[in-house]
Amino acid sequence: MTPSELHYPDDATAPPRDHARSPAIELIGVDKRFGTVHANRDIHLVVEKGTVHGIVGENGAGKSTLMSILYGFYHADHGRILIDGQEVTISSSHEAIRHGIGMVHQQFMLVDNFTVLENIILGAEGDRLVAKAERRARALLVRLARDYDLKVHPDAVVSTLSVGEQQRVEILKALFRGAETLILDEPTAVLTPAEADHLFRILAQLRDEGKTVLLITHKLREIMAITDTVSVMRQGEMVATWPTRAVTVEMIAEAMVGRRVLLRVDKGPSDPGRTLLAAEHLTVKDGRGVTVVDDVSFTVRAGEIVGIAGVAGNGQSELIEVLAGIIQPTAGHITLAGEDITGLDPADLRDRGLAHLPEDRQRVGLVLPFGGCENIILGYQDDPKYARGLFLDWKAIAATAKSVFASYDVRPGNAFLRAALFSGGNQQKIVCAREIERDPSVLLVGQPTRGVDIGAIEFIHKRLIALRDRGKAILLVSAELDEIRSLSDRILVMCGGRIVGECAPETPESEIGLMMAGLGDTAGERSERRNQGATP
Amino acid sequence: MSLARRELPPFVDYVVLPAVNVITAFAAAGLVVLAIGENPIEVVKIMIVGALGNAENIGYTLYYTTNFIFTGLSVAVAYHAGLFNIGPEGQSTVAGIGVALVCLAFDGAPWWLVLPFAVAASVIFGAGWALIPAWLQARRGSHIVITTIMFNFLAATLIVYLLVNVMGKAGSMATETRMLTDATRLPFFATLLKPFGIDLGQSPVNPSFLIAIVASVAVWLLVWHTRLGYEIRTVGTNSQAAVYAGIDPARIIIIAMLISGGLSGLLAVNEVMAVQGRLLIDVAQGAGFVGIAVALMGRSHPLGIALAAFLFGILYQGGAELGFDIPKITRDMIVVIQALVILFAGALGNMYRPMLERIFARRPAARAHEAEA
Ligand SMILES: Nc1ncnc2c1ncn2[C@@H]1O[C@H](COP(=O)(O)OP(=O)(O)OP(=O)(O)O)[C@@H](O)[C@H]1O
Numbered sequence: 001m002t003p004s005e006l007h008y009p010d011d012a013t014a015p016p017r018d019h020a021r022s023p024a025i026e027l028i029g030v031d032k033r034f035g036t037v038h039a040n041r042d043i044h045l046v047v048e049k050g051t052v053h054g055i056v057g058e059n060g061a062g063k064s065t066l067m068s069i070l071y072g073f074y075h076a077d078h079g080r081i082l083i084d085g086q087e088v089t090i091s092s093s094h095e096a097i098r099h100g101i102g103m104v105h106q107q108f109m110l111v112d113n114f115t116v117l118e119n120i121i122l123g124a125e126g127d128r129l130v131a132k133a134e135r136r137a138r139a140l141l142v143r144l145a146r147d148y149d150l151k152v153h154p155d156a157v158v159s160t161l162s163v164g165e166q167q168r169v170e171i172l173k174a175l176f177r178g179a180e181t182l183i184l185d186e187p188t189a190v191l192t193p194a195e196a197d198h199l200f201r202i203l204a205q206l207r208d209e210g211k212t213v214l215l216i217t218h219k220l221r222e223i224m225a226i227t228d229t230v231s232v233m234r235q236g237e238m239v240a241t242w243p244t245r246a247v248t249v250e251m252i253a254e255a256m257v258g259r260r261v262l263l264r265v266d267k268g269p270s271d272p273g274r275t276l277l278a279a280e281h282l283t284v285k286d287g288r289g290v291t292v293v294d295d296v297s298f299t300v301r302a303g304e305i306v307g308i309a310g311v312a313g314n315g316q317s318e319l320i321e322v323l324a325g326i327i328q329p330t331a332g333h334i335t336l337a338g339e340d341i342t343g344l345d346p347a348d349l350r351d352r353g354l355a356h357l358p359e360d361r362q363r364v365g366l367v368l369p370f371g372g373c374e375n376i377i378l379g380y381q382d383d384p385k386y387a388r389g390l391f392l393d394w395k396a397i398a399a400t401a402k403s404v405f406a407s408y409d410v411r412p413g414n415a416f417l418r419a420a421l422f423s424g425g426n427q428q429k430i431v432c433a434r435e436i437e438r439d440p441s442v443l444l445v446g447q448p449t450r451g452v453d454i455g456a457i458e459f460i461h462k463r464l465i466a467l468r469d470r471g472k473a474i475l476l477v478s479a480e481l482d483e484i485r486s487l488s489d490r491i492l493v494m495c496g497g498r499i500v501g502e503c504a505p506e507t508p509e510s511e512i513g514l515m516m517a518g519l520g521d522t523a524g525e526r527s528e529r530r531n532q533g534a535t536p
Numbered sequence: 537m538s539l540a541r542r543e544l545p546p547f548v549d550y551v552v553l554p555a556v557n558v559i560t561a562f563a564a565a566g567l568v569v570l571a572i573g574e575n576p577i578e579v580v581k582i583m584i585v586g587a588l589g590n591a592e593n594i595g596y597t598l599y600y601t602t603n604f605i606f607t608g609l610s611v612a613v614a615y616h617a618g619l620f621n622i623g624p625e626g627q628s629t630v631a632g633i634g635v636a637l638v639c640l641a642f643d644g645a646p647w648w649l650v651l652p653f654a655v656a657a658s659v660i661f662g663a664g665w666a667l668i669p670a671w672l673q674a675r676r677g678s679h680i681v682i683t684t685i686m687f688n689f690l691a692a693t694l695i696v697y698l699l700v701n702v703m704g705k706a707g708s709m710a711t712e713t714r715m716l717t718d719a720t721r722l723p724f725f726a727t728l729l730k731p732f733g734i735d736l737g738q739s740p741v742n743p744s745f746l747i748a749i750v751a752s753v754a755v756w757l758l759v760w761h762t763r764l765g766y767e768i769r770t771v772g773t774n775s776q777a778a779v780y781a782g783i784d785p786a787r788i789i790i791i792a793m794l795i796s797g798g799l800s801g802l803l804a805v806n807e808v809m810a811v812q813g814r815l816l817i818d819v820a821q822g823a824g825f826v827g828i829a830v831a832l833m834g835r836s837h838p839l840g841i842a843l844a845a846f847l848f849g850i851l852y853q854g855g856a857e858l859g860f861d862i863p864k865i866t867r868d869m870i871v872v873i874q875a876l877v878i879l880f881a882g883a884l885g886n887m888y889r890p891m892l893e894r895i896f897a898r899r900p901a902a903r904a905h906e907a908e909a
């Protein structure tokens with residue numbers, strides 16, 4: 001395609017002009033409301049067969065809803081769905097699979113203590129004898145592993161797999177059921193960069209085999225790297241569909257948000273003061289006795305952001321958890337503003353001004369069936385501000401919730417809506433709002449912008465920097481090296497549970513990458529060994 | 537995008553679903569009645585008149601309701617902490633011992649003086665019986681369902697031992713304590729209200745019904761308006777988030793079970809201090825298990841529990857009347873009918889959920905199609 005074929009927002013609903021391919025999926029006038037929220041407004045979308053079609057949009061724009069409709073999880077109030085030119089009704093995920101649509105869920109729907117093989121055939125045994133299905137699946141698995149680089153050991157127990165491997169199992173599951181179209185909703189949010197690259201290689205091969213891929217992501221460079229076509233959603237509407245080659249990141253960003261977005265962080269130099277947080281020879285062993293944090297010492301001073309770079313699973317999560325009081329160290333000390341806080345529980349630590357923005361918002365940071373108000377006090381339920389004698393002061397809590405929802409632009413701005421009903425990015429904004437607005441003296445941050453749209457990333461970054469500039473200390477863990485480099489004033493590199501180096505944020509990415517891989521260092525070998533030990 | 541998002545409108549969830557369940561239960565019970573050659577309509581009529589036909593019958597119904605509210609609340613509080621307390625039967629049995637000890641010790645003193653102590657004893661003994669299973673769950677991970685069932689058996693054995701060897705009536709083989717004096721025994725409303733010209737006949741409903749109402753309000757306040765209730769719900773819904781929030785799940789599990797056991801214990805005030813006027817071997821008479829169905833049906837909300845308890849009260853009182861009026865319907869038959877209601881309204885409470893989900897999710901789409909046609 002050439003740039004002259006660009007479809008600009010105003011004629012986004014026009015039929016595609018490239019007739020060489022036939023549409024795999026066509027959505028015509030799809031409309032969906034949840035009460036007062038108009039999640040999808042009269043959506044028209046054509047997805048060509050054999051392409052990777054990206055969908056981007058702000059948090060709450062309606063992307064997941066649209067995919068859920070396609071996957072038979074929700075029913076559209078209006079509109080039609082055509083698959084290979086045939087009108088279909090999809091009222092359950094079973095029907096979706098029958099029509100060749102497979103979905104890779106973000107919360108993986110795998111049985112943790114089943115093997116890969118058992119998970120793949122689960123619900124699609126087809127035979128009375130599981131053994132027969134297993135043979136069939138095993139053969140297919142071998143073939144798929146070869147064709148698409150989808151390597152996972154068929155007999156490995158799912159709970160021992162890395163997130164990236166679990167995702168591959170999800171893809172295998174869909175392919176095993178005969179999926180022609182694969183929907184992936186923010187698949188890279190939980191992956192390491194290497195795993196994401198691997199995923200993209202798989203997707204590219206699937207496309208080359210004639211499969212169709214629908215990819216939702218907030219990372220525009222992924223859109224540029226892998227998609228053939230990109231569609232932009234805004235507040236429930238499909239505002240543009242472009243061939244990817246004809247657009248730039250800036251154009252997409254602007255179409256998403258409706259204004260120019262600052263794609264890089266704007267921050268002044270730091271002015272570090274006294275040491276607020278210090279770890280000395282901190283060591284953590286996990287339940288199996290494996291050392292996950294290994295003799296770690298560092299300091300974070302007032303007015304600086306210290307970033308921890310590292311390939312996921314090298315002890316960063318455990319480091320944050322031990323600092324936050326969720327798990328206990330087996331050796332070493334932690335001090336907060338000079339006071340020993342080793343072994344204190346999260347409630348005590350919060351009282352002393354140490355806040356924690358957890359990386360897993362759905363399992364740790366939120367209670368999904370609770371309303372916005374109840375989630376806004378999670379961890380601060382003892383605050384006298386929210387109490388009236390023995391009782392919780394729901395009026396005061398609702399007022400707080402409403403005001404932080406407004407200042408963080410949580411959509412919909414309904415503080416009584418249950419957390420489960422907010423879109424992924426808006427859930428993240430709720431957690432950020434709760435922790436940052438408390439103005440803690442030390443903030444531990446895990447993956448602050450995972451699943452968050454570019455506009456909100458800009459906003460959250462600004463808030464973190466404002467916190468720093470007020471003289472607070474921030475320890476940041478993120479899978480996004482970009483984010484670490486642009487936010488941090490100092491970077492610590494973790495590998496195999498140890499801090500293997502420290503560098504300035506200007507250090508080239510490749511150099512940090514080498515340190516992350518633990519190259520030239522014994523720590524790297526150790527982490528290798530551990531990873532291998534975990535996979536039978 | 538998670539599966540949890542699929543849900544019913546509140547009206548369907550809280551009204552239509554329970555209604556459909558109850559109707560199914562009655563339909564199934566009706567078939568049983570038909571099978572033994574009786575007229576179901578007639579049976580329903582007798583049950584309703586028997587339960588609500590006059591002041592005395594209503595009094596009996598409310599007496600049953602009282603017990604079911606206590607055990608229903610008990611199960612509900614534990615449930616909010618993510619625990620399935622199967623032990624109200626045993627907890628109220630042991631509470632019966634406590635109430636009997638207090639009442640017998642103060643026997644002869646006016647009831648209004650003894651009542652606060654009896655209430656305290658019932659709560660303490662009920663909570664105490666829940667403490668060990670709670671501790672085992674919280675600190676040792678022993679499953680509360682198993683331990684509370686075991687403690688029901690232990691309570692049953694304990695009370696037999698005590699009534700035979702320690703607390704039994706002197707010079708009698710009967711497994712019961714001596715009667716309380718009239719002054720100490722909690723009077724029935726029938727007695728209390730007679731001077732005002734209200735005739736409740738022989739019905740045993742008594743001030744513990746008011747205690748049940750107060751307990752319902754208290755549980756509602758506790759669960760949704762106190763910090764402790766918030767912590768209980770957080771632990772029950774997402775214990776990882778609870779740890780993150782600085783809440784100790786083990787502590788909350790123990791506290792919630794103590795409250796739960798205490799609520800079950802209150803049943804003994806109704807039974808021992810008022811209705812029986814002495815300690816008998818079977819304090820709860822199955823009300824502990826009915827409480828599980830009541831809590832399920834009432835969706836662990838005090839208002840729902842009060843309504844479900846009332847429904848089961850009607851069923852028990854109406855069922856008793858049925859035995860008198862239709863000899864063919866034996867005591868066992870009544871148990872079958874009650875069991876059907878428990879089965880459909882309680883245990884299979886979500887049987888119709890997928891169907892309702894489909895109906896209420898499809899409707900808008902269907903309308904859209906009609907509009908296009
Ligand atoms: N079951 C539901 N009930 C009520 N509102 C809902 C429900 N599901 C989604 N919504 C609302 O619909 C809107 C669209 O949500 P959706 O999850 O599709 O957004 P999204 O584009 O995937 O956002 P994100 O990038 O944050 O994942 C949001 O405002 C959300 O709160």
Ligand SMILES: [Mg+2]
Binds near residue numbers: 064065
């Ligand atoms: Mg989404």
